[in-house]
Amino acid sequence: MNILHISDMHFGPRHWLGKTELLLEKLNSYKADIVINTGDSTTDGLESEYQAAGEFLNAIQCEHIVSIPGNHDKRNMRSADYFHQYIDDTDVIRPLNRDNCKKNYIFLDATTNGVRDHFTDINFLKKITIDDKSVLLICLDTNTLYSDKGFVDTEMLRTLSQAISETPHDKIMLLNHHSILDSDSDPLFNSRLVVEFVRKNNIEHVFCGHTHQLSLMKSTDLYHKHSFTQYKNGSLSSANTPNDTNMFLYYKNLGTEAMETHVVRVIIEGEGLRFEEEVIYNN
Numbered sequence: 267m268n269i270l271h272i273s274d275m276h277f278g279p280r281h282w283l284g285k286t287e288l289l290l291e292k293l294n295s296y297k298a299d300i301v302i303n304t305g306d307s308t309t310d311g312l313e314s315e316y317q318a319a320g321e322f323l324n325a326i327q328c329e330h331i332v333s334i335p336g337n338h339d340k341r342n343m344r345s346a347d348y349f350h351q352y353i354d355d356t357d358v359i360r361p362l363n364r365d366n367c368k369k370n371y372i373f374l375d376a377t378t379n380g381v382r383d384h385f386t387d388i389n390f391l392k393k394i395t396i397d398d399k400s401v402l403l404i405c406l407d408t409n410t411l412y413s414d415k416g417f418v419d420t421e422m423l424r425t426l427s428q429a430i431s432e433t434p435h436d437k438i439m440l441l442n443h444h445s446i447l448d449s450d451s452d453p454l455f456n457s458r459l460v461v462e463f464v465r466k467n468n469i470e471h472v473f474c475g476h477t478h479q480l481s482l483m484k485s486t487d488l489y490h491k492h493s494f495t496q497y498k499n500g501s502l503s504s505a506n507t508p509n510d511t512n513m514f515l516y517y518k519n520l521g522t523e524a525m526e527t528h529v530v531r532v533i534i535e536g537e538g539l540r541f542e543e544e545v546i547y548n549n
């Protein structure tokens with residue numbers, strides 16, 4: 267199974283000046299089984315930004331494109347509406363008991379004018395069959411409306427764990443916007459709960475973005491004898507990348523002994539783009 271991973275496109279004021287068609291041509295040359303997009307597709311969660319991000323995603327030639335929101339995508343009370351309209355009209359999983367939810371603004375006031383969906387968390391499962399194996403992608407919303415700092419609602423983790431237990435699968439992986447293994451200026455406040463969730467659901471691969479800085483880390487719990495790898499992507503097309511260049515990742519033969527992680531750095535050069543590709547062998 268081959269996966270193309272993009273993140274932090276930041277359509278809107280923080281979008282780069284690189285040529286979209288050249289970037290798409292390069293992305294489409296990989297012919298991935300699944301494309302994952304780990305959030306911050308927009309800068310301020312505006313409708314025009316969601317629309318531009320949706321058009322870009324639609325131009326990627328892949329049957330399975332799975333996007334999750336980032337903190338920037340939730341800067342607006344209509345974020346959930348726009349996500350459904352322009353990115354993915356997926357079936358969001360509702361909490362088993364809404365009275366247990368603790369995340370700020372997880373439900374908007376039902377009298378708020380013009381908002382179709384008053385539930386703001388965007389958690390869902392995607393089951394995809396690749397090479398006769400079912401792959402279950404857990405899409406976890408670590409973002410809070412109007413805030414850059416991450417927070418995961420315990421009730422949503424409980425709800426997702428139940429949904430996972432009811433969905434037979436051969437492989438399982440997690441997508442969330444914030445890192446669960448390291449920290450930054452806008453971190454996931456209760457990342458420990460997600461690490462526990464990863465272990466309990468026997469997840470070995472976690473994909474994220476957010477900091478615009480590449481980090482590939484493996485974590486081993488010696489007591490419970492469980493290991494997982496976190497793949498933290500840099501930004502695909504942001505104008506503000508003080509930490510690293512723009513980039514995307516391509517995982518060839520994911521999770522096998524023959525796995526290769528391709529780090530593809532994208533550099534604007536005059537009217538064109540230059541790509542620098544580095545291959546990391548995981549075994």
Ligand SMILES: [Fe+2]
Binds near residue numbers: 306336338475476477
């Ligand atoms: Fe972010």
